[in-house]
Amino acid sequence: MSYIAMTTGFILILIGFYGALTNRNILRMIIAFTVANTGVNLVLVAVGYMRGRTAPILDAAVPVTEAAARIIDPIPQALVLTAIVIGVGVTALMLAFVYKLYATRGSLDISNYTELKW
Amino acid sequence: MVDWLIHLAALFAGVAFLLALTRFIKGPSAADRVVAFDVLTIISITGIVLAALTEGRGIYLDVALVYALLSFLGVIVVARYLEGGF
Amino acid sequence: METSDKAESGAHNQVILFTTLFLFWIMLNGTLAADTLLIGALASLSIALLLPNGLSFFTELQDTPQALVAGVRYYGYFFKELVRSNIKLTAIVLTRDLPIQPGIVKVRTKLKSRMGRLMLANSITLTPGTLTVELDGEWLYVHWVTVESTDIDAATAKIVSGFERYLEVMYG
Amino acid sequence: MTDLMTTMSLLLAATTIGAALMAIWGKRSLPIAILAAGLVSLLASVQFLLLAAPDVAMTEAAIGSGLTTFLFFFVLGRVRGGSND
Amino acid sequence: MIKRLVVLLLLAGIGAIFMSLLLGYTPDNELNLTARYYAEHTAQDIGAANIVTAIIVTYRGLDTLGEVTVLFLTAAIVGLVLAQGRQQNSQRSQRKLPESGELLQTGSLLLTPLILLLGVYVFVNGHLTPGGGFQGGAILASAILLMLLTDPMRHFSHRLISVLESISGLIFITIGVLGIIYAGGFLDNRILPTGSLGQLFSAGVIPIIYSFIGLKVGAEFSSMLVNLSETEGS
Amino acid sequence: MTMLLDIIGGLLLVAGTAFLLFGGLGLVRMPDVFNRIQAGTKATTLGTLLTLAGATCLQPAWGVKLLLIGLFLLFTNPLSSQVLARAAHRSGAGKSEKTSIDRLEEDQRKKP
Incomplete structure (x- = not known):
């Protein structure tokens, strides 16, 4: 199962990069970035998965004494949690700039913004 | 017996998922796709309940509550967008 | 005052x-x-x-014993109708040439309380072949999969009155 | 029982990739692309749950699929009416 | 066309790297050393049932502090960027917006308190169930979003949101510093007794920290949403 | 006794997912947005409620939380459908040719 999720994650990253590099509309580029972001998270969580084990939360189903033998690796999960929250922060920032660009220039096409091109 | 029934239920849910996905891919207008999105979210709730049953972990159900909220808010956001409400 | x-x-x-x-x-x-x-x-x-003006399920509920009885009977009726609507929907979907004749009809409601009206609209949406599209004053616009009558009073009798009977006692 | 989970995971993987292709394919309108991106997040979230990471699944559902999509629609409501794409 | 070819070549290269990563990956059968330490010691040391929460709040509490700071900066920058546009045309043109309808208004009044309570549940129980401050904060912001959708012209007090945000941040830091004085170090959770596993009042100070993180994150997301919704449509 | 409860629970699960299946079929077959919303809402509400009831039979300890999910869905699902139907009507979604009457459109045209 970790192979399935990992392959999906890698393919999502590739799809996201392709979309971000070929689309000319800024909003579409941001959408492609979120897709790639999801793919990275999927790969990271898949690395921590172990077959036949369960979630790292101790309760009646997983007593403390058996914890080390029953749970999966909690560290990638903690990292991905952080990554998702930062991801939405970055997306919000990009969207705010898109709004600003549109308000000043009235266009979403990246090829109209040539000031920084060289 | 029960395992077999759970498998059958999962099969039905999977077919329903694929049908709703067909509508999501085809559906001519944005409203059609939102309906399909809503149905997909709710089928995912069923999927979560089935996963919780097979794993025997009741804590997964908290995620299902968040999904119910998500399906509601997602539809309302798109509906208000279609109306031009914000 | x-x-x-x-x-x-x-x-x-x-x-x-x-x-x-x-x-x-x-x-x-x-x-x-x-x-x-x-x-x-x-x-x-x-x-x-x-949230001082937040509503809850129990807001505006009448505190009379009749309201309690009506509530229980409302839920019984509601679940019966819900199952009936699904069976009807299944029958329609499984018929090859889709026996539907949709339309949006206009019906009237007597309910005044906000919760009662919300519950009425929700119940109509979940019962056989009907979907509330708009609630405007005393008028409800209902999408009907098989329009049986376009007259306001006849449609009201068919769609609304079953639930209104109980909700009127419950919420007033 | 694990074979059931594996089958669900495979189905989710295939549909996730399909939804991702829909999200970046430039010929569809923007609201549909955003909805498809939201669907990618949603399916990935179920995948996280199957990978025994309910914490991550909840975060992805509430933040990745929920808030991000809503922010996109807010901005889209602001910028529409200009260049049509 | 050349550009698309270059892109495809680049993606093929990245894909080859991914392929080799995938082929070289062998799943572990045992937890590695760090994970084993966390799995064995969390219950006694921290007292939190959810090991992910224990890692986020205590073992790697500084990461979370940084994360919250990044989020704060993001919200501040979004507010700044969007506020510039508002000053230029300060007379706020009353856009004609369609009413949201009675059903949505009643439903919003009914559901907003419940959604807020769900958010509170998610972050208060962060150490017992999946969930925690970030998810709970996002759910709180969803309730604000529902109010905004019901009445787009509704005015939210920016000052209230920012005061809530700063106070929550301050309390978070204060608790962290108290950890240096009364326990082993910065953000150590053992200022309060760790209690017994599975109770709401357990895991020392984790529920309190996560509650304030939840309020802070909720306030930050809400300020982003409110700022975006107060901009002019063009 | 528990055996009986288990089998009832399993049957409820299958019945619920079967309704979901028919709802999905309706979603594909119905001709316009409003009919699709109808098929989606009704089938998913009853289907999910039955699934939750079945899970309650299999794991009685989870009953309260499952009941809560069911109640939440029972309120939010029809509400979101109504809001979506209203938005679809306002944004002029296409109606199927079989549509016989549209009072809402007539009344809105009468208004200025």
Whole structure:
């Protein structure tokens, strides 16, 4: 199962990069970035998965004494949690700039913004 | 017996998922796709309940509550967008 | 006079809202431990104070025994209709040439309370072949999969009155 | 029982990739692309749950699929009416 | 066309790297050393049932502090960027917006308190169930979003949101510093007794920290949403 | 006894997912947005409620939380459908040719 999720994650990253590099509309580029972001998270969580084990939360189903033998690796999960929250922060920032660009220039096409091109 | 029934239920849910996905891919207008999105979210709730049953972990159900909220808010956001409400 | 009345009903509403939220909290946690109840009371109280005009399921519910009986019978009727609507839908979907004749009809409701109207609209949406599209004053616009009658009174009798009978007693 | 989970995971993987292709394919309108991106997040979230990571699943559902999509629609409501794409 | 070819070549290269990563990956059968330490010691040391929460709040509490700071900066920058546009045309043109309808208004009044309470549940129980401050904060912000959708012209007090945000941040830091004084170090959770596993009042100070993180994150997301919704449509 | 409860629970699960299946079929077959919303809402509400009831039979300890999910869905699902139907009507979604009457459009045209 970790192979399935990992392959999906890698393919999502590739799809996201392709979309971000070929689309000319800024909003579409941001959408492609979120897709790639999801793919990275999927790969990271898949690395921590172990077959036949369960979630790292101790309760009646997983007593403390058996914890080390029953749970999966909690560290990638903690990292991905952080990554998702930062991801939405970055997306919000990009969207705010898109709004600003549109308000000043009235266009979403990246090829109209040539000031920084060289 | 029960395992077999759970498998059958999962099969039905999977077919329903694929049908709703067909509508999501085809559906001519944005409203059609939102309906399909809503149905997909709710089928995912069923999927979560089935996963919780097979794993025997009741804590997964908290995620299902968040999904119910998500399906509601997602539809309302798109509906208000279609109306031009914000 | 009127303002004090309003303030009183506002406080009354907040008490009801607090009770509902507290009940919701207990159901969420699934325990009756003292610490859980303490935190829950605190959270419910602050939310009830923060949203003074929030509604709850029990707001505007009449506190008469008839209302209780009507509530029980309403839910019985509601689930019966829900199952019936699904069976009807299944029958339509499985028929090859889709025997539908959709249309949007206009019906009238007598209900005045906000919760009653919301419940009515929700019930109509979940019952055989009907979907509330718009609620405007006393008029409800209902999408009907198989239009049986376009006359306002006849459609009202078919769609609305079954639920209205109970909801009128429950919410007034 | 694990074979059931594996089958669900495979189905989710295939549909996730399909939805991702829909999200970046430039010929569809923007609201549909955003909805498809939201669907990618949603399916990934179920995948996280199957990978025994309920914390991550909840975060992805509430933040990745929920808030991000809503922010996109807010901005889209602001910028529409200009260049049509 | 050349550009698309270059892109495809680049993606093929990245894909080859991914392929080799995938082929070289062998799943572990045992937890590695760090994970084993967390799995064995969390219950006694921290007292939190959810090991992910224990890692986020205590073992790697500084990461979370940084994360919250990044989020704060993001919200501040979004507010700044969007506020510039508002000053230029300060007379706020009353856009004609369609009413949201009675059903949505009643439903919003009914559901907003419940959604807020769900958010509170998620972050208060962060150490017992999946969930925690970030998820709970997002759910709180969803309730604000529902209010905004019901009445787009509704005015939210920016000052209230920012005061809530700063106070929550301050309390978070204060608790962290108290950890240096009364326990082993910065953000050590053992200022309060760790209690017994599975109770709401357990895991020392984790529920308190996560509650304030939840309020802070909720306030930050809400300020982003409110700022975006107060901009002019063009 | 528990055996009986288990089998009832399993049958409820299958019945619920079967309704979901028919709802999905309706979603594909119905001709316009409003009919699709109808098929989606009704089938998913009853289907999910039955699934939750079945899970309650299999794991009685989870009953309260499952009941809560069911109640939440029972309120939010029809509400979101109504809001969506209204938005679809306002944004002029296409109606199927079989549509015989549209009072809402007539009344809105009468208004200025």
